[in-house]
Structure formats: structure tokens, C-alpha cells
Amino acid sequence: xxxxxxxxxxxxxxxxxxxxxxxxxxQANKIVVISDxxxxxxxxxxxxxxxxxxxxxxxxxxxxxxxxSWLTSKFGNGRVLMLLPNVEVMKRVSDKGIEVEKIQIxxxxxxxxxxxxxQNITLDNQDTEDIQYLLGKNIEIVFQTIxxxxxxxxxxxxxxxx
Amino acid sequence: xxxxxxxxxxxxxxxELLKSIEMIIGHIDFVExxxxxxxxxxxxxxxxxxxxxxxxxxxxxxxxxxxxxxxTNVGAKVANEENLKIITGLNAPxxxxxxxxxxxxxxxxxxxxxxxxxxSSFDVLEKIKEGQR
Numbered sequence: 001x002x003x004x005x006x007x008x009x010x011x012x013x014x015x016x017x018x019x020x021x022x023x024x025x026x027q028a029n030k031i032v033v034i035s036d037x038x039x040x041x042x043x044x045x046x047x048x049x050x051x052x053x054x055x056x057x058x059x060x061x062x063x064x065x066x067x068x069s070w071l072t073s074k075f076g077n078g079r080v081l082m083l084l085p086n087v088e089v090m091k092r093v094s095d096k097g098i099e100v101e102k103i104q105i106x107x108x109x110x111x112x113x114x115x116x117x118x119q120n121i122t123l124d125n126q127d128t129e130d131i132q133y134l135l136g137k138n139i140e141i142v143f144q145t146i147x148x149x150x151x152x153x154x155x156x157x158x159x160x161x162x
Numbered sequence: 163x164x165x166x167x168x169x170x171x172x173x174x175x176x177x178e179l180l181k182s183i184e185m186i187i188g189h190i191d192f193v194e195x196x197x198x199x200x201x202x203x204x205x206x207x208x209x210x211x212x213x214x215x216x217x218x219x220x221x222x223x224x225x226x227x228x229x230x231x232x233x234t235n236v237g238a239k240v241a242n243e244e245n246l247k248i249i250t251g252l253n254a255p256x257x258x259x260x261x262x263x264x265x266x267x268x269x270x271x272x273x274x275x276x277x278x279x280x281x282s283s284f285d286v287l288e289k290i291k292e293g294q295r
Binding site for chain 2: 107122
């Protein structure tokens with residue numbers, strides 16, 4: 001059974017911040033990316049695999065495959081950094097059985113309909129509802145871009161959104 | 163000029179690099195940059211780059227700042243789809259070489275560019291001592 005050392009929602013999935021900062025910070029040796037889109041894109045997936053730091057295994061799973069892998073083997077073994085592209089996917093896989101105690105929100109994009117709530121992190125109405133739903137399941141949720149930043153509690157951030 | 167150089171960097175330092183290159187080689191009008199801004203998603207940045215490439219009716223070569231970053235992830239996807247060449251590891255010698263190739267030969271010699279980039283980083287004093295031996 002693997003240990004989820006970090007569950008991060010980041011619209012860029014595997015990129016510089018994740019590889020240079022978070023993988024080292026949490027001493028992860030496995031990255032599990034949950035994204036139907038990435039699981040279906042062979043080319044992009046191979047870029048992500050190549051870009052992974054040595055000693056770190058990268059697995060890209062569709063939402064259903066991730067749920068199955070979790071329910072049957074808890075992602076196998078290792079120290080897992082779980083990455084998801086948005087809050088919606090997090091809510092879905094959480095409802096289907098993937099259990100996490102803590103979620104870190106690192107980046108959700110900058111579309112014009114979204115409101116900046118903390119540094120470069122934005123929210124829209126649906127995200128805010130989904131975050132409240134997840135908080136209701138007793139999951140701790142923080143906003144944090146890089147390790148040097150103070151993690152901000154979702155409850156306080158959401159208060160700013162309204 | 164029928165070739166454009168499109169630079170993809172984190173935050174937009176390519177534009178500053180271009181200014182430095184222009185100090186050496188003079189005004190350049192065939193280099194463009196699409197900076198990756200801090201809160202852009204992969205998808206947003208991808209559609210920006212893809213749209214630019216499709217709207218240009220000329221040859222495009224992509225330079226990105228580093229492998230593993232979203233600039234290169236997006237650049238590689240677009241290059242793969244649009245059949246473009248892409249080099250990562252953007253630095254002053256690479257941009258200078260590419261600009262001078264386009265100015266003086268009118269086209270890009272891709273192999274030569276890659277070699278310039280590859281050989282541009284070394285231990286300077288070590289190299290000088292080697293030369294003196």
C-alpha cells in the first residue's frame with residue numbers, strides 16, 4: 001500500500017514547480033497523475049514521463065483506472081505525490097472512493113470568469129461549491145503554490161470569494 | 163523573411179534576451195515571444211501558442227527555456243501536431259546564432275543550432291588552461 005505524501009490540484013499537472021520543489025519537499029518517489037485527457041494523449045504523456053526526475057516513477061491514469069488502482073492496491077507502493085488538474089476531478093474520485101486526508105490547491109488557471117483569491121490561484125462558483133463539499137467530508141484543504149509560501153486554509157480563502 | 167522564431171518562456175524573459183541580442187546584431191523583426199504567465203493553465207497556454215502558429219503563414223521554429231516546464235510541454239505538443247522544429251535550452255548563443263543564420267543565410271540550419279546550444283556551457287577557466295597547454 002502506497003502512502004499519499006501529497007495530494008495536489010494543479011492545472012499544469014507535472015511542471016517545474018512540482019518537479020523542483022514539491023517532489024523534493026515531500027520526498028515522493030512516485031507521481032500518480034489522474035486525468036482522463038492525459039491518459040488518452042500518448043504524446044503528451046511521454047513528455048511528462050521523460051521530464052520526470054530520475055528515481056521518480058510517473059503513472060498517468062484515467063479517473064476510473066485510478067479509482068480501481070486505489071481500491072485494489074492503494075496505488076501499489078511508494079511515497080505518492082497525487083496530481084489532479086482541477087477540483088471537479090478531485091470531487092469525483094473522492095466520491096468513488098479515493099481517500100485523502102489533506103488536499104493542496106496549487107493552481108487552477110486564469111480564465112476571465114475566474115476570481116483571483118490567493119497569489120495566482122483563482123476560483124469560480126463551481127470550485128467553491130466543490131471545495132465546501134470536500135471540506136464537509138472532513139478533508140483538510142489548503143492553498144499553497146510553493147513550499148516557501150504559507151499554506152492558507154480553504155475556509156478563509158472561500159470567505160474572500162463571496 | 164519567411165521564417166519566424168517563436169520563443170516560449172516562463173514569465174517572458176525571452177523579450178529581454180532579444181534586446182541583448184539586438185545590442186550585438188542590430189534590430190530583429192522575426193522573433194516573437196509568447197510568455198507563460200503565472201496563472202495560465204496548460205490548456206490556455208496551449209491554445210494561445212497553437213492559435214499563433216496557425217495564424218502565421220510562414221515557417222516557425224520554437225525555442226523554449228527548459229525541459230520539464232509547461233513552456234516545453236506545450237511547445238512539444240504544438241510542434242508535434244504542426245510539424246515544427248523545437249529546441250529547448252534557450253540562451254544567448256542559441257538566439258544569436260539563429261538570428262545570424264536568418265539574417266545572413268535566410269534559413270535555419272537546425273543541426274548547427276543544436277550544436278551551438280550544446281557547446282555553449284563549459285568550465286571557462288578550465289577551457290582557457292587547456293588552450294594554454
